[in-house]
Amino acid sequence: MADMEPDETVDSRDSACPGPLMDLVGRIKKSDPGTVLELLTSDEGSKKDVPDWLENTRHDLLEIEDQNGHWAIYVKVN
Amino acid sequence: MEKIVVVGGGIGGTVVANRLANDIGSMIDDGEVEVTLVNDTPHNVYKPKYLYIPFGLSHTDETKRPLTEILNHRIGLEVDPAVDMDTDAKTLELESGKTLDYDYLVMATGAKLVPSETPGLVEAHEDDTAHWFYNPEGAEALRDALQDFEEGHLVLSVIGSPHICPVAPIEFPLIADAWFRERGIRDDIEITYTYPIQRSHGLLSVTRWMDPIFEDRGIDTEYPFNVEEVDPESQTLEAMEGELDFDLAVTIPPHAAGADDLIENAGIGDEGGWVDVDHNTLECTRADGVYSIGDNANHGTSKAGSPAHYQAGVVAKRLASQIRGEPPTEMYHGKTFCYIEAGLDEATYAHFNYDPETKEKQLPKESQLIHWGKTAFNETFSLITRGLI
Numbered sequence: 001m002a003d004m005e006p007d008e009t010v011d012s013r014d015s016a017c018p019g020p021l022m023d024l025v026g027r028i029k030k031s032d033p034g035t036v037l038e039l040l041t042s043d044e045g046s047k048k049d050v051p052d053w054l055e056n057t058r059h060d061l062l063e064i065e066d067q068n069g070h071w072a073i074y075v076k077v078n
Numbered sequence: 079m080e081k082i083v084v085v086g087g088g089i090g091g092t093v094v095a096n097r098l099a100n101d102i103g104s105m106i107d108d109g110e111v112e113v114t115l116v117n118d119t120p121h122n123v124y125k126p127k128y129l130y131i132p133f134g135l136s137h138t139d140e141t142k143r144p145l146t147e148i149l150n151h152r153i154g155l156e157v158d159p160a161v162d163m164d165t166d167a168k169t170l171e172l173e174s175g176k177t178l179d180y181d182y183l184v185m186a187t188g189a190k191l192v193p194s195e196t197p198g199l200v201e202a203h204e205d206d207t208a209h210w211f212y213n214p215e216g217a218e219a220l221r222d223a224l225q226d227f228e229e230g231h232l233v234l235s236v237i238g239s240p241h242i243c244p245v246a247p248i249e250f251p252l253i254a255d256a257w258f259r260e261r262g263i264r265d266d267i268e269i270t271y272t273y274p275i276q277r278s279h280g281l282l283s284v285t286r287w288m289d290p291i292f293e294d295r296g297i298d299t300e301y302p303f304n305v306e307e308v309d310p311e312s313q314t315l316e317a318m319e320g321e322l323d324f325d326l327a328v329t330i331p332p333h334a335a336g337a338d339d340l341i342e343n344a345g346i347g348d349e350g351g352w353v354d355v356d357h358n359t360l361e362c363t364r365a366d367g368v369y370s371i372g373d374n375a376n377h378g379t380s381k382a383g384s385p386a387h388y389q390a391g392v393v394a395k396r397l398a399s400q401i402r403g404e405p406p407t408e409m410y411h412g413k414t415f416c417y418i419e420a421g422l423d424e425a426t427y428a429h430f431n432y433d434p435e436t437k438e439k440q441l442p443k444e445s446q447l448i449h450w451g452k453t454a455f456n457e458t459f460s461l462i463t464r465g466l467i
């Protein structure tokens with residue numbers, strides 16, 4: 001069980017193209033400041049891609065959780 | 079009698095209807111099943127050809143065909159926009175006031191552009207400085223603008239995410255580069271491509287293929303670059319990461335699902351407004367008896383014609399099984415095939431599925447043969463929509 005309480009989930013498990021990061025970017029643009037998003041991804045590359053992308057933005061990485069075969073990445077929209 | 083309603087007569091909708099007409103044709107003939115396709119216009123449109131309109135290599139007339147020519151005679155056709163849906167009563171309401179009952183329904187309403195979501199983009203479009211080629215009107219306006227564009231900075235900017243056809247934004251600058259060279263004006267034109275994440279494309283295999291080609295052709299790249307606003311006066315793209323001036327902006331605007339209001343009101347969409355489906359069965363997770371395919375669905379792969387086509391085949395088989403009282407066993411595993419133009423006479427392709435390893439598979443070297451493959455495919459699109467290939 002996740003400790004985080006997301007406001008919305010972006011389920012990108014299986015996301016083949018253009019991939020979980022693009023799914024997250026799209027959702028962030030539509031979200032209000034303060035929203036906590038949970039990105040579910042089965043692509044291990046997201047563990048690096050997402051934090052790298054966030055570094056260049058005003059949004060915050062809250063946590064990355066290993067959830068048995070996929071990962072949950074929590075992001076706060078600012 | 080069991081009733082199947084298909085909403086949307088694009089690539090996904092026509093293929094699913096025509097495949098059903100073949101798979102359960104005798105049951106339709108015997109009056110045991112009725113299949114009706116609902117579309118908001120009398121035409122089927124083939125969007126991949128929009129890419130060529132700005133360069134005068136295709137025309138809007140070549141992108142559409144009457145649905146009556148494409149649909150099998152066993153399919154009923156309603157040219158009437160779907161406006162509402164009651165997933166408990168299993169009814170679909172059309173704009174004319176007509177109501178259709180269904181036992182099974184397939185949502186295939188595609189995606190549409192919402193440029194107004196980016197402040198300033200519509201104004202810059204009205205000023206003839208910002209454009210798009212993802213709909214016929216946009217592609218034609220861009221064609222006219224390109225005729226007069228002989229020098230300056232052309233910026234191809236991916237603004238919307240998700241957007242349909244993830245590779246068309248790469249194809250456009252590559253074709254433009256070759257087209258300007260042919261006209262002898264390439265040295266007077268700077269081309270820049272912008273993308274929202276920290277590499278040139280979401281798909282790693284595509285990034286690895288395109289980076290050296292873009293460098294070789296002198297196409298600049300700017301990423302991550304997330305446009306938040308367009309300033310029509312100063313002709314500037316204002317992004318989270320900085321600004322970029324343009325003389326001609328070719329944008330990929332934000333998108334929404336076709337029939338987005340219906341999807342929201344019927345409660346079948348996810349938080350992003352796309353129909354929420356199981357990625358393998360393509361059954362809507364929020365309503366019984368509803369499938370969704372193609373660009374309006376939240377499946378795990380590209381919003382592109384090839385997945386819509388493959389998904390339609392899967393859903394037709396599942397429906398045929400259910401109609402026959404058998405368990406539906408056909409599954410979709412993310413199969414996607416995208417041709418990528420690398421200029422005016424060469425192309426490559428990407429072929430992948432839900433398995434992350436397939437996203438890293440090296441793309442073949444671009445060639446004229448593959449370009450001819452894409453051209454032939456585009457010319458024979460009615461064979462696809464008729465469910466023949």
Ligand SMILES: Cc1cc2nc3c(=O)[nH]c(=O)nc-3n(C[C@H](O)[C@H](O)[C@H](O)COP(=O)(O)OP(=O)(O)OC[C@H]3O[C@@H](n4cnc5c(N)ncnc54)[C@H](O)[C@@H]3O)c2cc1C
Binds near residue numbers: 119128160188371384
């Ligand atoms: C420039 C460009 C290039 C592309 N190139 C490629 C390519 O090379 N390869 C590739 O695979 N894909 C490509 N695509 C993407 C491809 O065209 C789409 O992904 C594909 O058309 C999706 O099929 P669909 O059936 O989901 O939706 P569509 O084909 O868009 O069909 C949706 C249908 O639903 C109808 N509709 C909408 N709302 C309603 C309503 N309320 N009631 C009734 N009917 C409604 C519409 O009129 C339309 O007929 C390209 C797209 C563009 C724009």
